Amino acid sequence: MRWLFAHLLPYKARVVIALVALSIAAASWLVMGQGVKLVVDEGFMADNAARLDQVMLVVLAIAVAGSVAAFFRFYLMLWLGERVSADIRNEVYAHLLSLSPAFFSQTRTGEVISRFTSDTTVLQTVIGMGMSMALRSIIGFIGALVLMLITSPLLTLYVLLAVPVVMIPIRVLGPRVRRYSRLSQDTVANMGAYVDESLHEIQTVQAYTQETISRQSFANLVDKVMEAAEQRIGYRALLIAVVMAFSISAIVVVAWLGARSVLDGGISAGELAAFMFYAVMAGGSVATISEVLGEIQKAAGASERMMELLDTPTQISSTSSQQVDITQHSLTLQNVTFTYPGSGEKAVLQDVNIDIAQGQRVALVGPSGAGKSTLFQLLLRFYDIQQGAIILGQHDLKTMPLKQLRQQFALVSQEPVIFASSVLENIAYGRPDASKEDIKQAAKAAYADDFIGKLPDGYDTNLGERGVRLSGGQKQRISIARAILSKRPILLLDEATSALDARSEREVKLALDELMKDKTTLIIAHRLSTVVNADSIVVMDEGKVIAQGTHAQLLNESPLYKQFAELQLVS
Numbered sequence: 001m002r003w004l005f006a007h008l009l010p011y012k013a014r015v016v017i018a019l020v021a022l023s024i025a026a027a028s029w030l031v032m033g034q035g036v037k038l039v040v041d042e043g044f045m046a047d048n049a050a051r052l053d054q055v056m057l058v059v060l061a062i063a064v065a066g067s068v069a070a071f072f073r074f075y076l077m078l079w080l081g082e083r084v085s086a087d088i089r090n091e092v093y094a095h096l097l098s099l100s101p102a103f104f105s106q107t108r109t110g111e112v113i114s115r116f117t118s119d120t121t122v123l124q125t126v127i128g129m130g131m132s133m134a135l136r137s138i139i140g141f142i143g144a145l146v147l148m149l150i151t152s153p154l155l156t157l158y159v160l161l162a163v164p165v166v167m168i169p170i171r172v173l174g175p176r177v178r179r180y181s182r183l184s185q186d187t188v189a190n191m192g193a194y195v196d197e198s199l200h201e202i203q204t205v206q207a208y209t210q211e212t213i214s215r216q217s218f219a220n221l222v223d224k225v226m227e228a229a230e231q232r233i234g235y236r237a238l239l240i241a242v243v244m245a246f247s248i249s250a251i252v253v254v255a256w257l258g259a260r261s262v263l264d265g266g267i268s269a270g271e272l273a274a275f276m277f278y279a280v281m282a283g284g285s286v287a288t289i290s291e292v293l294g295e296i297q298k299a300a301g302a303s304e305r306m307m308e309l310l311d312t313p314t315q316i317s318s319t320s321s322q323q324v325d326i327t328q329h330s331l332t333l334q335n336v337t338f339t340y341p342g343s344g345e346k347a348v349l350q351d352v353n354i355d356i357a358q359g360q361r362v363a364l365v366g367p368s369g370a371g372k373s374t375l376f377q378l379l380l381r382f383y384d385i386q387q388g389a390i391i392l393g394q395h396d397l398k399t400m401p402l403k404q405l406r407q408q409f410a411l412v413s414q415e416p417v418i419f420a421s422s423v424l425e426n427i428a429y430g431r432p433d434a435s436k437e438d439i440k441q442a443a444k445a446a447y448a449d450d451f452i453g454k455l456p457d458g459y460d461t462n463l464g465e466r467g468v469r470l471s472g473g474q475k476q477r478i479s480i481a482r483a484i485l486s487k488r489p490i491l492l493l494d495e496a497t498s499a500l501d502a503r504s505e506r507e508v509k510l511a512l513d514e515l516m517k518d519k520t521t522l523i524i525a526h527r528l529s530t531v532v533n534a535d536s537i538v539v540m541d542e543g544k545v546i547a548q549g550t551h552a553q554l555l556n557e558s559p560l561y562k563q564f565a566e567l568q569l570v571s
């Protein structure tokens with residue numbers, strides 16, 4: 001709750017106005033009670049029509065003032081609810097972007113998305129409606145109590161005796177509501193994750209005719225949501241009912257005592273009317289508070305989860321923001337040993353030593369699972385290595401600001417990444433300020449211009465989620481165009497041309513040759529034709545560098561490379 005309140009601080013002025021409006025609204029209700037007393041005692045009982053009219057007008061005026069105040073209270077509190085949850089969303093999203101890939105390989109994105117949407121929505125309603133109702137009720141309760149005291153101390157005493165009794169169910173049931181609220185939100189997140197996974201892989205789901213099984217699994221998850229919700233709702237309904245029963249009984253008893261007091265001449269009928277008005281108001285307030293407490297418990301559950309996300313430490317971060325001078329883009333790996341976090345003892349890379357001079361073109365070859373793509377991830381510092389060092393120019397990666405480090409690399413990853421936006425935006429991803437002309441130039445260089453021209457809206461065509469409207473080779477060419485346009489000094493190509501037919505591959509390779517001229521380049525490839533011209537070829541197997549040299553040297557020296565080369569020449 002303190003965490004939530006902290007988010008209200010920037011909007012102090014609005015909070016204050018809302019509180020003032022709230023107090024005015026509550027006060028007008030309280031004054032209304034006095035009106036009731038006057039109507040009964042001075043108008044009704046005294047048979048004074050003129051006075052009755054007068055008092056009635058005043059009561060109406062108060063009602064109008066109260067309603068105007070209610071408008072501001074509602075508007076401002078709802079606004080604050082939206083605002084605070086919007087701020088929390090921004091905060092959490094910004095934090096998510098800073099988390100390392102290790103976090104996302106251990107968490108389901110769908111679950112995070114669900115937390116994001118459903119938990120912030122809970123916070124929004126609670127701040128907007130819940131807090132406003134709670135505050136109004138608290139003020140109403142205190143005010144009503146004070147006026148009750150003034151009207152009849154004795155009757156008030158009876159009411160006060162009842163208050164602790166009413167509080168018992170709140171104490172007992174509140175924590176349960178909260179626990180089940182959290183559970184309920186967790187099951188919703190689980191369900192969200194499942195939808196996300198299955199819908200993204202819809203073609204596989206349908207190809208393997210898994211619809212029935214998927215539907216069943218999903219129905220089970222929905223049942224879990226329902227179960228958790230049932231528990232929560234059960235406790236909440238019980239809470240409200242018990243509180244209501246207690247407070248209404250208390251009111252009835254007090255009314256009965258009051259009526260006897262009127263008969264005895266202890267208080268006037270108007271006083272009893274006013275007192276009952278207040279007692280009902282106080283009772284209603286307690287009921288509202290207990291209802292809202294359920295909501296607030298729910299919010300507490302939701303904020304716990306949001307805070308958990310925010311508290312997830314950023315494993316990879318810059319140690320200094322001091323930009324370093326990079327005079328040359330050479331890369332040196334010294335005794336690099338690396339194990340993926342949370343995947344046991346087995347090192348994915350072991351004692352790897354590689355030297356790449358500025359402007360050199362180095363190819364990485366080796367069987368699947370050798371650790372080639374992992375090496376790229378380490379260069380971009382998505383993970384920190386356990387032993388050894390990676391040096392860019394003269395600087396250890398860990399001493400460079402993360403942003404500056406990553407800006408040195410243009411990556412074409414093994415699986416081309418396409419965002420659900422236009423071709424233009426996809427290519428300009430690495431350099432958003434690029435002109436349309438530059439973008440087209442890059443597309444031409446990547447031999448993408450031709451097929452882009454044939455798309456329904458050319459460069460403005462929306463490529464659909466994950467680029468579903470493109471073929472594999474087309475996606476690769478868009479990624480290459482993106483890398484070309486980004487004009488970064490070091491190129492990392494991970495199977496960049498693997499999905500292209502022989503002709504387009506040759507064309508793209510010509511373009512890449514042009515691009516690689518003055519750049520340090522690392523190429524991962526399974527095809528011999530891609531690597532023969534490299535300045536140096538590194539052969540990797542099971543996380544180790546087992547040979548390094550030119551094509552001619554390796555044919556003589558490395559049996560694995562020889563085998564790799566021969567297999568491809570035969571076919």
Ligand SMILES: Nc1ncnc2c1ncn2[C@@H]1O[C@H](COP(=O)(O)OP(=O)(O)OP(=O)(O)O)[C@@H](O)[C@H]1O
Pocket residue numbers: 105340343348366367368369370371372373374375414
């Ligand atoms: N995020 C990860 N968490 C744990 N282990 C991983 C992760 N990514 C890859 N690995 C493991 O690391 C090893 C090396 O994977 P890597 O992707 O580097 O291979 P690769 O040489 O690029 O293979 P390929 O040619 O098939 O792309 C594999 O055994 C793989 O199981």
Ligand SMILES: [Mg+2]
Pocket residue numbers: 372373374414494
């Ligand atoms: Mg790979």
